[in-house]
Amino acid sequence: MNRIERSTLLDLIALGQRMRREGVDFVDLGPGQPDFPVPDVILEATARALREGHTYYSPVMGIPDLRDAVARRYNERYGARYTADNVMITAGAKGALYHIIGSHLETGGEVIVPAPYYVSTPQIVKLWGGTPKFLPCRMENGFLPDPDELKAMIGPATQGIVLNSPCNPTGAVISKALLASLFHLADSRGLFVIMDECYDRYVYGDTAYATVPHVHPEALEPFFIAGSFSKTFSMTGYRLGYAIGPAQDVAAAGKIQSHSMNGVTTFAQFGGLAALQHEEAIFGPILGLFAQRRKAMLEELARIPGLAFREPDGAFYVFPEARAMMERVGAGTSEELAARLLKEAGVMVIPGGALGAEGFLRVSFAVSEEQIREAARRMKAFVGQ
Numbered sequence: 001m002n003r004i005e006r007s008t009l010l011d012l013i014a015l016g017q018r019m020r021r022e023g024v025d026f027v028d029l030g031p032g033q034p035d036f037p038v039p040d041v042i043l044e045a046t047a048r049a050l051r052e053g054h055t056y057y058s059p060v061m062g063i064p065d066l067r068d069a070v071a072r073r074y075n076e077r078y079g080a081r082y083t084a085d086n087v088m089i090t091a092g093a094k095g096a097l098y099h100i101i102g103s104h105l106e107t108g109g110e111v112i113v114p115a116p117y118y119v120s121t122p123q124i125v126k127l128w129g130g131t132p133k134f135l136p137c138r139m140e141n142g143f144l145p146d147p148d149e150l151k152a153m154i155g156p157a158t159q160g161i162v163l164n165s166p167c168n169p170t171g172a173v174i175s176k177a178l179l180a181s182l183f184h185l186a187d188s189r190g191l192f193v194i195m196d197e198c199y200d201r202y203v204y205g206d207t208a209y210a211t212v213p214h215v216h217p218e219a220l221e222p223f224f225i226a227g228s229f230s231k232t233f234s235m236t237g238y239r240l241g242y243a244i245g246p247a248q249d250v251a252a253a254g255k256i257q258s259h260s261m262n263g264v265t266t267f268a269q270f271g272g273l274a275a276l277q278h279e280e281a282i283f284g285p286i287l288g289l290f291a292q293r294r295k296a297m298l299e300e301l302a303r304i305p306g307l308a309f310r311e312p313d314g315a316f317y318v319f320p321e322a323r324a325m326m327e328r329v330g331a332g333t334s335e336e337l338a339a340r341l342l343k344e345a346g347v348m349v350i351p352g353g354a355l356g357a358e359g360f361l362r363v364s365f366a367v368s369e370e371q372i373r374e375a376a377r378r379m380k381a382f383v384g385q
Helices: 008-021 040-051 064-078 092-104 121-127 147-153 176-188 247-260 266-277 279-301 323-329 334-345 369-382
Strands: 087-090 110-115 131-136 158-164 192-196 223-228 241-244 361-364
Touching: 040 266, 064 087, 064 241, 064 266, 087 092, 087 247, 092 121, 092 158, 092 192, 092 223, 092 241, 092 247, 110 121, 121 131, 121 158, 131 147, 147 176, 158 176, 176 192, 241 247, 266 279, 279 369, 323 334, 334 361, 334 369
Parallel strands: 110 131, 110 158, 158 192, 192 223
Antiparallel strands: 087 241, 223 241
């Protein structure tokens, strides 16, 4: 346990919730969850499932209708050739990451994790007795992994790679050509790959999203998808996600799930089924709203001294470099800067040091445009403009 660090993000979420209960005035740019309520069609399906008695143990791999619906979603949207046997329903994408890594990582093995990274990914590798190896992804290169640098990192102990696209925290989106190159390299070295793609619907402008079936439409290689209902449908509290991959490998991950948590909450899965059945009607207006918020956030950040950033192609974060701001206000670390922004300016952001990128901040635009502009006003006042 001495190797494992607490989730800084969850600690900050808890802090924000406590501050709100106490009536503290602050603008929260930390959220990793959408601010729209769970759509009524999902709530009604969940309530109906409760009334109809769907409160029993779920099958370990998930209810059959939902597994089939997830497979069909990828077949219709991304050209996959999946069946329900390729799908396991999990407790969020984090559950998928946990069980896939656990079923494919030998003790002492290494997993390459591009940095900046989702806060829990390295810790999950450690929990399974492995070592995360960090591949730096630089702002000047669009925060994207470089295949040559990845190739140079692969050693005798390397067993897998975890990719995140659209990326939390940078908003970088891996292209089909780059994804094919990364998969080819992994295949040649016998590595498993997990695509963490919780934000697959949050892609802006002309950016083309790429996922596993765009390169390998049939689930034959040990290349996996960890997906979630949390971001697309604002179902964060449902703890509902899925793992997709070769049937025998997903079944291996299911062995662990059978002993760690059994199946996911049964009635929550019926809510997820309704979400997929009405996905376009639910999410269509959401993407346009978030595109407007993205535009507002980029406009405002450009006016704040000491921040340099790249426009994100996906997700709902901007990841500015803040070293010049840190120097301007005398903050030694991104964590110190974030603490001072909260205390002195009344703005919560996420320090990049917790995400493998010291000197950066993660700011979320999963908030109203009014909040975005108010936060920017406060940050400009904080740095003296």
